[in-house]
Amino acid sequence: MTGMTAPDTSFSPAGSPRPGLRERKKIKTREAIRTATYALVEEQGYEATTIEQIAERAEVSPSTVFRYFPTKEDIVLTDEYDPLIMEELRARPADEPWPDSLRHVIRRAISLGMKDSHAVSRLRTRLMVEVPSVRSRMMESMSETGRMLCQAIGERTGRDPGSLEVRVYAMSIVGGLMETSMYWAEQDHAPDFEALVDRALDVIEHGLPQENH
């Protein structure tokens, strides 16, 4: 989602030599930094948490923190689902109507994202609502997701992925889903997220339903 190199967390596939000590250490460090950050943010809030504190708790130097994550927001937000989404999208049957494919894939992405641990998903979306800089960073990464969506739409429909129409369509989806996440967080994560996403996609596909206020 942010263009960073995705660490391979899956158990090593047969045939490929298992990663060396260096790779394993890298992954461990990365996770240590993230874990430390989550804990500190829960304890003291986002702004009050400094890179130095994170470094100290993760038992690395501040420079190392920046070597792993370009910005503080990225420590909280980074995920690497975009390639997965692309893959899933390509795997859908070619004759399936586009909106259906989209629905399936997004639903799958959500269940993957939730797997991270419910607590983390909730913290993320809460920070998204509360901390402007985090929200900004999130929007940045969503616009990258938008680009990827354009690509997928292009492959699927034979359209030019760079055309205004495709780009607008993709960004309106991304914007709508982002708002859905924020809505969910504002409701204290009480509603069922997948149901919200379904309603959001309905709106994007068919416009506002007839007024029944």
Next chain:
Amino acid sequence: MTGMTAPDTSFSPAGSPRPGLRERKKIKTREAIRTATYALVEEQGYEATTIEQIAERAEVSPSTVFRYFPTKEDIVLTDEYDPLIMEELRARPADEPWPDSLRHVIRRAISLGMKDSHAVSRLRTRLMVEVPSVRSRMMESMSETGRMLCQAIGERTGRDPGSLEVRVYAMSIVGGLMETSMYWAEQDHAPDFEALVDRALDVIEHGLPQENH
């Protein structure tokens, strides 16, 4: 658009005492800072331009710059059209179909925004494409515009402005228009912007047109 107090640039309406010396100086300072910023950014680029340089050229102290604009990005981006948009929207006839009202108002907002001077509009959108932090800030302010749109939709359709459906609808419009601006900037501002916006609104209203690649 950014929640800042909008300076009253309109000629003083009859009956209201003309602004005192203080108000006039404030406006002058504000414009001096902006003008200095635009010039410096054109000369050296955005990142290379520091607040100190801006302050020096505008002949104020750095602290004053921050007193007028909360962040560096705001100096470039701030505009105050949201209240205008709301007003225009309320002025449309109540029986006009919603999409038509939207189209009219957006078109009007554009022509107002362009009036600023074509050069400034172009610089803004260019920075939006090139400088991530500016793009982020822009997205922030667009999400505020989204909130306002929700309000307007609520007033117009009698719907709850805080409902998921309305919010998703508003944000998908805002996202689509944002992408349209970026597209325009990427094409070196060659296409007619209003035509692009029309195409974008078509996509949002009716989905992607039938494939005619």
Next chain:
DNA sequence: TATATTTTGACAGCTACTCTCATTTCATGG
């Protein structure tokens, strides 16, 4: 002209972030 209020400037301070360079840690070939 005297007084109250607002605006400004100077300064100090914090923190995210960058860059450089020496040191340590791991991989590899003999």
Next chain:
DNA sequence: CCATGAAATGAGAGTAGCTGTCAAAATATA
């Protein structure tokens, strides 16, 4: 098992955005 090369790390200095405080200057009011 050891020597060589490469990669990761740590330490430190430096930049710049941004916040706060407080005294001085400019402006309004009486």
